[in-house]
Amino acid sequence: MKKHIVLLPGDGIGPEVARAAKRVLEAIAEQHQHTFTFETHNIGGSAIDQDGTPLPEDTIEACHKADAVFLGAVGGPKWDDLPGHMRPEKGLLGIRKQLGLFANLRPVKAFQQLLHASPLKTEVVTGSDLLIVRELTGGLYFGEPSERRNNDAEVVDTLAYSRHEIERIVEQAFQSARLRRNHLTSVDKANVLESSRMWREIVEEKKQEYPEVTVEHMLVDAAAMKLVTNPSYFDVIVTENMFGDILSDEASVLTGSLGMLPSASIRKDGLGLYEPVHGSAPDIAGQNKANPLASILSVAMMLKHSFKLEEEAEQVEKAVQDVLAARYHTADLNISGGIPVSGSELANKVIEQL
Amino acid sequence: MKKHIVLLPGDGIGPEVARAAKRVLEAIAEQHQHTFTFETHNIGGSAIDQDGTPLPEDTIEACHKADAVFLGAVGGPKWDDLPGHMRPEKGLLGIRKQLGLFANLRPVKAFQQLLHASPLKTEVVTGSDLLIVRELTGGLYFGEPSERRNNDAEVVDTLAYSRHEIERIVEQAFQSARLRRNHLTSVDKANVLESSRMWREIVEEKKQEYPEVTVEHMLVDAAAMKLVTNPSYFDVIVTENMFGDILSDEASVLTGSLGMLPSASIRKDGLGLYEPVHGSAPDIAGQNKANPLASILSVAMMLKHSFKLEEEAEQVEKAVQDVLAARYHTADLNISGGIPVSGSELANKVIEQL
Ligand SMILES: CC(C)[C@H](C(=O)O)[C@@H](O)C(=O)O
Ligand SMILES: CC(C)[C@H](C(=O)O)[C@@H](O)C(=O)O
Numbered sequence: 001m002k003k004h005i006v007l008l009p010g011d012g013i014g015p016e017v018a019r020a021a022k023r024v025l026e027a028i029a030e031q032h033q034h035t036f037t038f039e040t041h042n043i044g045g046s047a048i049d050q051d052g053t054p055l056p057e058d059t060i061e062a063c064h065k066a067d068a069v070f071l072g073a074v075g076g077p078k079w080d081d082l083p084g085h086m087r088p089e090k091g092l093l094g095i096r097k098q099l100g101l102f103a104n105l106r107p108v109k110a111f112q113q114l115l116h117a118s119p120l121k122t123e124v125v126t127g128s129d130l131l132i133v134r135e136l137t138g139g140l141y142f143g144e145p146s147e148r149r150n151n152d153a154e155v156v157d158t159l160a161y162s163r164h165e166i167e168r169i170v171e172q173a174f175q176s177a178r179l180r181r182n183h184l185t186s187v188d189k190a191n192v193l194e195s196s197r198m199w200r201e202i203v204e205e206k207k208q209e210y211p212e213v214t215v216e217h218m219l220v221d222a223a224a225m226k227l228v229t230n231p232s233y234f235d236v237i238v239t240e241n242m243f244g245d246i247l248s249d250e251a252s253v254l255t256g257s258l259g260m261l262p263s264a265s266i267r268k269d270g271l272g273l274y275e276p277v278h279g280s281a282p283d284i285a286g287q288n289k290a291n292p293l294a295s296i297l298s299v300a301m302m303l304k305h306s307f308k309l310e311e312e313a314e315q316v317e318k319a320v321q322d323v324l325a326a327r328y329h330t331a332d333l334n335i336s337g338g339i340p341v342s343g344s345e346l347a348n349k350v351i352e353q354l
Numbered sequence: 355m356k357k358h359i360v361l362l363p364g365d366g367i368g369p370e371v372a373r374a375a376k377r378v379l380e381a382i383a384e385q386h387q388h389t390f391t392f393e394t395h396n397i398g399g400s401a402i403d404q405d406g407t408p409l410p411e412d413t414i415e416a417c418h419k420a421d422a423v424f425l426g427a428v429g430g431p432k433w434d435d436l437p438g439h440m441r442p443e444k445g446l447l448g449i450r451k452q453l454g455l456f457a458n459l460r461p462v463k464a465f466q467q468l469l470h471a472s473p474l475k476t477e478v479v480t481g482s483d484l485l486i487v488r489e490l491t492g493g494l495y496f497g498e499p500s501e502r503r504n505n506d507a508e509v510v511d512t513l514a515y516s517r518h519e520i521e522r523i524v525e526q527a528f529q530s531a532r533l534r535r536n537h538l539t540s541v542d543k544a545n546v547l548e549s550s551r552m553w554r555e556i557v558e559e560k561k562q563e564y565p566e567v568t569v570e571h572m573l574v575d576a577a578a579m580k581l582v583t584n585p586s587y588f589d590v591i592v593t594e595n596m597f598g599d600i601l602s603d604e605a606s607v608l609t610g611s612l613g614m615l616p617s618a619s620i621r622k623d624g625l626g627l628y629e630p631v632h633g634s635a636p637d638i639a640g641q642n643k644a645n646p647l648a649s650i651l652s653v654a655m656m657l658k659h660s661f662k663l664e665e666e667a668e669q670v671e672k673a674v675q676d677v678l679a680a681r682y683h684t685a686d687l688n689i690s691g692g693i694p695v696s697g698s699e700l701a702n703k704v705i706e707q708l
Pocket of ligand 1: 089092093245545546575
């Protein structure tokens with residue numbers, strides 16, 4: 001199989017973890033006789049520094065032509081005081097929108113070895129294994145108008161969705177649920193928002209096509225509670241962009257393994273952007289301390305979603321599990337009785353396991 | 355002091371906990387020679403049943419004339435399938451808006467006796483004592499347009515704020531912070547929303563007037579994480595209506611004492627509506643099992659905010675603490691080595707302590 005991958009290392013620890021991702025892809029390619037080719041482009045703060053914009057034209061063009069995109073991380077204090085359109089995260093929002101990556105998949109899984117680091121009691125978090133399917137290119141993030149009025153006396157943002165946008169994310173969620181435990185929780189605020197009422201109707205329509213999936217509706221405030229009190233209750237959660245932003249970050253800290261969480265932002269034809277959930281961690285950048293496992297698990301998602309290489313994806317996931325079971329870890333993980341190693345050494349261990 | 359209180363018992367366990375609230379108010383009145391008078395009106399599902407609307411005119415009128423309002427709880431499966439404008443929660447949204455109760459105060463405090471029931475590890479939650487100040491009459495909840503378009507091909511809701519609405523809630527939060535630990539966290543999504551950028555500007559302007567208060571801005575996704583990983587970090591959180599709905603419910607489950615949490619919805623002249631955070635719990639309604647402590651603590655908030663009776667308020671809070679320390683509890687609390695009692699008995703115990 002021939003695939004072309006665009007690497008967007010970005011800022012802070014982004015380049016380090018992107019390097020680990022690339023090495024894992026190369027190892028997989030060699031073992032399975034695939035041809036993976038790579039090119040690297042700027043995004044975020046480093047793009048601001050080098051090209052004067054967080055999302056250069058050549059980055060967008062390269063991504064359009066790629067089979068998959070890997071993104072390290074964007075942002076850092078250096079660019080915090082720039083005006084809105086020049087902020088590193090505009091690069092991220094821009095690339096999602098420009099590529100039409102409407103579905104953000106955020107799996108959260110409790111690793112037994114890391115539960116001591118969870119803020120939750122072990123009995124509450126054990127067994128948690130959920131997937132948040134967040135709508136990523138609509139809602140409050142991109143709705144118009146979004147503006148001041150009457151000389152700053154008023155301000156509005158707009159939560160806008162088309163039926164088509166809701167339908168495609170709901171379909172994605174049903175398909176994800178079918179590959180997992182067949183339980184879908186659709187999260188909305190139907191007691192307040194008209195958009196949520198339409199969302200609920202569409203979920204009810206679509207569920208006819210997926211009789212094997214059990215569906216329930218949950219209000220976003222109730223979901224925010226239940227994620228903490230009973231995370232293992234959930235299988236797949238589907239929700240709109242802003243609710244998804246909040247709930248997926250809430251969910252990301254439950255298992256004590258934020259440094260382990262991958263994400264995928266995909267569209268229907270298979271193109272996807274894969275990135276670790278953690279940020280650019282400027283405080284440890286360049287010190288070979290960054291945990292590469294979230295990036296490596298993001299590579300597993302790439303293999304699965306963009307390349308349909310299920311077997312290779314599972315091989316990568318299993319290698320990560322094995323390395324943890326052998327108690328290798330970077331400083332952020334702190335496995336008891338473990339063997340602390342650097343970021344690149346941890347990546348080596350995974351590659352050895354492959 | 356003469357005060358007139360409107361009781362809105364509502365649905366499910368609402369009437370039981372409203373009775374406990376009234377009894378505590380009567381005990382306080384007797385002891386301190388105040389004259390508290392009461393009248394009772396319908397709201398929510400029981401108003402739908404009796405008056406054909408979740409918010410009858412005479413309820414609104416009575417509240418307008420009152421010095422304070424106590425609300426039990428609204429909603430239940432009986433009314434779940436009614437059309438939107440006939441749902442019990444419309445009564446709640448309506449009364450907030452009609453009375454202009456723009457500030458929702460939701461304190462969350464860890465009670466040492468109840469930490470075993472928290473989903474969080476004891477060392478994570480110990481010492482948590484925070485107050486969420488939620489804007490309650492603006493934002494996505496009431497913004498227009500909120501409608502379908504083009505034959506249901508599109509839908510919009512509107513997040514609208516006036517400068518005045520933001521200013522008054524931010525002022526309320528600074529005032530609350532000044533009475534607590536002088537630390538204010540303003541939560542927004544300024545990297546995406548124009549309304550958040552204006553919110554941030556207004557917080558920056560207002561902070562000049564409160565030099566003793568330390569202010570920081572936090573993105574809503576980061577706040578959703580930090581509430582779980584480090585709840586004791588927070589003192590006062592101020593945020594807009596929908597973010598506040600999500601974060602305050604998330605916060606409500608952290609300490610394992612949802613049955614203990616009061617709330618106040620207030621406006622500038624002191625009129626306020628006080629209600630327990632828990633719902634109408636139809637499954638245990640009428641069985642004298644409902645925990646009255648959240649309602650009794652809501653009465654303490656009423657004494658403080660609407661009547662400026664600080665001393666009486668503290669007396670009520672202390673009585674609740676003492677009753678817990680003596681290990682009396684309703685079934686929901688399950689204090690180890692405790693003495694299980696009915697809802698009305700638990701209220702008796704508090705009144706004895708007064
Ligand atoms: C950086 C920010 C705009 C972004 C978002 O809100 O989508 C981030 O929080 C995320 O979840 O990827
Ligand atoms: C019932 C509902 C409309 C209400 C809200 O969202 O404000 C409730 O969740 C609350 O927080 O009081």
